[in-house]
Amino acid sequence: MKQTIAAASPAKEKKHHWQIYCDGHNSQSVMPEYLAKNYWWAYLSPIGVRIFDHPFMVNRILWGQYHKIASDTVKLLAKESDYTLAEISCAYGEIIPKVGAESNAEQVYLFDIAPIQLRQAQKKIRHNHTEDKFTVFQANAEAIPLKDNAVDNSLIFFLLHELPVSSRNKVLKEAFRITKPGGRVIIADYAPKTETHWFHKLAFFRNIFEGLEPFLGNFWRADLEKELKAAAESQGKSFKAGEKKFYWHNFYRLLEFRIDK
Ligand SMILES: C[S@@+](CC[C@H](N)C(=O)[O-])C[C@H]1O[C@@H](n2cnc3c(N)ncnc32)[C@H](O)[C@@H]1O
Structure with missing residues (x-):
């Protein structure tokens, strides 16, 4: 009697729903797992973007x-004029159009890891007729494809x-x-x-x-200036803290750091 041995089919790994947002990216544009897993609904899903x-x-x-x-962020940028700016990731709402129209930047390098966010940004830029100002590209903010000291200012918005x-x-x-x-x-x-804000x-x-x-809990409790100092030192740089603004009883903040010459 002939015996057929069924080839053991390899166990199929169960795919999480958010992993669809990681598919189709090449090694240059790998979608970070934290983003797909925790924020797919806000930044990667077309419905989320529309909402x-x-x-x-x-x-x-x-x-x-x-x-x-x-508005304060753009005013802070606009203290200077004719500078180059790296906008480190897209953000919803009015910040991209405001940067294009009111920041006095001569050239803005705007990038994000999510193609859907870049398409949204392009729409706003076209609508604002500020295409000349923006260079938009896909990149991970953890490995930015710009040279050392490529820009005058960098903005990290939320x-x-x-x-x-x-x-x-x-x-x-x-x-x-x-940043130069x-x-x-x-x-x-x-x-x-x-110790005082109700939400804290x-x-x-x-x-x-x-x-x-x-990751907000960790950020709330982190010593950001210490992390900034370590980051600057790793690049052989130091900085002085500039303007600081706090909002809604210290729930949000806007900070400026000037890199020493
Ligand atoms: C800058 S935050 C903005 C959040 C804020 N709620 C807003 O929209 O004003 C969200 C953006 O960061 C992008 N992002 C997250 N991690 C990134 C990374 N490592 N590199 C580039 N972009 C990233 C997301 O794709 C998303 O477009």
């Missing part, structure tokens, strides 16, 4: 502080709190690497955890924030 990419939506998410922070610590530190190193001595690194993001004090609110934003 969230409106100034009034971002303003709600940032508890009414968005317009003020975006990106850091969405990154795991190791990515955050790589992004900071990259920001100091690409005499230039500025500008950061808008959540402020450190306080009450576990109920804290848990909601930390549930939706899995």
